[in-house]
Amino acid sequence: MDTMALRNLSCGLFIAGARDGGRLTGCTVNSVMQVTSDPVMISVCVNHKNFTNQCIRDSGGFSVSILSEDAAGEVIGVFGFHSGRDTDKFASIPCDKTAMGFPVLRLGVCGWLECSLESFTELPTHTMFIGRLTDAKTSPGSPMTYAYYHRVIKGKTPVNAPTYEKPLEGLWTCPLCGYQYDGSAGPFEGLPESWTCPICGQPKNAFRTS
């Protein structure tokens, strides 16, 4: 079976937002889809291990911030590679609140959606939430596709994503986000000590090689 074909399933990159009581939280997702036209319904898959999974149930809905190609690496690092259990993800990321009180990013997005929770289906590693669209807004920018994230930003896939694959051996690898240095700026050993992971900001000396 040639599972590289899965890489040709086009999708975007998004921040799913919810509330943890009065606190705002969210996580990076790549599996957001419009599933019906009338009324408009949206599905989003969130790993069982993600804190946001429980928060969507408790909040009775969710927001989707649609990342654009100019999204800051910090956004992907904070939302994709930290947990909302122990991180206040919105402390450093400017956001607005929808009418239902869900966070939507102010920068590096080309729109957002707000949905009330209609149903959810438990799958082996993920929950598929289905929400009814209650509000939406567009802003200028080109949506970041997952292909663009991999090809241009050379971003990695969090272990909790539906599309996670095991990393390659022998490369210098970030212990937090899994980014693997590809040698494009010379040997890893020659990079300045001030160099940090371009995805999540971990210091050079945290990197490991197998």
Place this chain on the structure above:
Amino acid sequence: MDTMALRNLSCGLFIAGARDGGRLTGCTVNSVMQVTSDPVMISVCVNHKNFTNQCIRDSGGFSVSILSEDAAGEVIGVFGFHSGRDTDKFASIPCDKTAMGFPVLRLGVCGWLECSLESFTELPTHTMFIGRLTDAKTSPGSPMTYAYYHRVIKGKTPVNAPTYEKPLEGLWTCPLCGYQYDGSAGPFEGLPESWTCPICGQPKNAFRTS
């Protein structure tokens, strides 16, 4: 509510394939997603009115052909704007059969998936089928995104798609596929009588204006 934001949800363009007894059938879909990583599961949404909807249930699974940017307009016309009830869609489209007997396109694709049906969820206009990946193959090419289809091919959305929107008034419109002539080759009246719809092949004299 600014539903233009829905256009920024990146997705691809696919042919979902199934069997109608011994006959091969399928339809165009834009809502295919990897929903879990271990085991790999794939979701696809098919309108209740599509013949392929019943065929997927009867077949116990489905195939997904991943269209590439060089897919022929005829493929989109045949699979998106005709019904498998009264059209033998694979009569003019070269295909192979997967081990489970589902059709996959040989040309204009960058890969295909075969899935056994795990479950389905009824939604207002569509059924969401979830299948377990049983086989997959990649071939060279860039996946056609729905954005590329709209921007470059100027393709239209079938009325049965989750992303369908009502057409603009006052433009010459194809009665079969909904393609609206945009004036880029001069006034509609001045086009040669041999001109046909670039999406589905309907003749010029079938076009109507409101």
